[in-house]
Amino acid sequence: MALIKSLRKALTLSFVLISLLPVVFFGVFSLQILNRNLQSEIEEKNLLLSRSLSREIDVFKSESMDFLKLIKDLTEENEIASESETDDLLLSMLSINKNFDMIQIISAEGRVRHLAPVDENIRMMNLSYLEIYKRTEETGEPLWSPTYISPQSGSPTVILSLPMKNGMVLGYLNLDYLSRIVEATNIAGTGFVAATDRDGTVIAHKNRQFVRERQKLVSLMPVKKGISGETGTYRYSHLDREYLGSVSRTESTGWIVLVSQPVKEAFSSIYTIINIVIFGSFLALVLSILIAYLSLKRILQPLAYLNNDSRFAAEGDYDRPFHSSKYSEINQLINSFQVMIGAVNQREMKLKELQFFLKDIINSMPSALICVDQDLNITLLNRTAEKRLSDMDDDPMGKKMGVLIPRLKGEESAIKESIEKGIPKEIRKLRRVEKSHSYFEDILVYPLVDYEAEGAVIRIDDVTEKTKMEELLIQSEKMLSIGGLAAGMAHEINNPLAGIMQTANVLNKRLIDKVDIPANKKIADELGINLDDMKTFMERREIPRMIDSMLDSGKRISSIVSNMLNFSRKSDSRKSTVSLSVLIDQTIEIAGTDYDMKKEQDFRNIRIIREFQSPMNPVVCESSKLQQVFLNLLRNGAQAMEKQTEDPQFIIRIYHDQKNNMACIEVEDNGPGMDEDIKSRIFEPFFTTKPPGIGTGLGLSVSYFIIHEEHRGQMNVESAPGKGSRFIIHLPYSP
Incomplete structure (x- = not known):
């Protein structure tokens, strides 16, 4: 029987041989800490350099403004000096400070009084249009203008303004000094130092061409940070290279100073140390791996067999036998694997059944x-x-x-x-x-x-059908609510209207028709009034005509109220015999009083042409629903003709269609008409050509339903762009 060796002892011996690896890992970890510390020192050094340059620029700007203040004081102390003396003073001051290209004394009216160097073409020139002049006048404070390239010197320049008693001092400060500061700053390799204004435009760079062309550095991430008010050191990419940029801002004008170096150049010393340590660690690692390999080779082969057998099992080959091993621990592991694989096989079968079941549920x-x-x-x-x-x-x-x-x-x-x-x-x-x-x-x-x-x-x-039904129900509820409101208003109008008309009738009888009744004679005798003279007076004052006008208006109001009551009365689906001409006339009268139509265009301004066949048989229908259809057509036509037709008109025809033995109603307008696409969809629910919030797109679809489904009739439309629209309704006399 072969000797079964212990896998535990073999692995213990192998792990002792590779114990040197933590030493290598510790070295790498230490290197990382050293690397971070050195990088932080370099980044801090570049940021300190940027801030130092910012302070130097602040000093330069402060000294320049102090120089202008000195000129202001000297000028105000010598107010009685002649023009030439003041010009000589400015020339002598300009010779002291070479950074100014020109100095000007501006009067309160905005004109150049004195300047150096002297240029008679500029003297008395009106500079009040300059933005810096306007801002200084408004604030009364010293200001700096945006930078620009001077056409005389070709250098970046900024105008300094300083208010004085009767005007202000303007100094044209040449910024070449900033480029000299930048050039004097030593940056190793291909790094550079640049200064920009608040918009990211270069005002100082060792390459003067960048300054003359006013190139912008806003595409560089550190400059963007500086413009937004942030300072610090950042890594950024430019032209496929990674750079380290330190940015700071000047306090007075918010100009930006950028110190930039390629990362490889900035950290070159660090990379050298890293490479040395990495190479040494690599050698130590290779040696450890070689020793571990030689030691573990004898005990890894059984594990390789086990791994290969497990792979077949993972692919679904559960019946494949496992290789045995001379190590007892591995044999125990193989037995556990076989038990586990059997359980996995059972669970997989149940899982597949559940998956098919769930898939059928989801797909159904x-x-x-x-x-x-x-x-x-x-x-x-x-x-x-x-x-x-x-x-x-x-x-x-x-x-x-x-x-x-x-x-x-x-x-x-x-x-x-x-x-x-x-x-x-x-x-x-x-x-x-x-x-x-x-x-x-x-x-x-x-x-x-x-x-x-x-x-x-x-x-x-x-949920298309559900949504359509909900909208139809909402619209129906709205119509019922509006109908109830109209009915209530009509009843409220009828009560005072009856009193008005009754009183007008009494006035007509007492003062016009039967002026000589006994009661009138009695009071006339008491007051000494002649009834004939009173009657003549009222006729000459047109009192009878006014009373007749009151009675006619009352009758018209009564007719409108009656139509509103008939239209708003809730339908119980009972049909009655109705004259189409009377029904349309009532609808036209309602349309003339419709507020929604009158607030955009008075319906009474639309000419109505009636072409009614007479005699005409009545039809059996639900009058209120037919009125709803006619009112929808009149309202849509009036809105279509609004502001698009100079002489809006409706032609309404009623005639007998002998071919189909049906009553025919045509409503024709002279509006803008419709194209084929709109005409094909005009009866669809929710389709509308009106702006959002104006229409629901249900009016014509409800009308179509009323004619087709509830009255067994037909409803069609004929239209073309620019030729108006004509809606044709056919109704059976007895549906």
């Missing part, structure tokens, strides 16, 4: 189900969702949801929020348009809260 759902990961990539679709994406050439798995389903792109933020917070999200009535038809969907987002990978299940339900 009428809702579309879409699974996405945290980046909104599609991971699973059920059969309904696959059908909706059946026109896709590529496999949708792994693709972005917003790319494959564009209508959901606007909801990506809501879906991501649901995933991040683990809270279900509901999106109601999302509208989508396919082939000129509108559909509505409810979207429910369920985050995967008990799953290792973050994501969500998105359920999409088609």
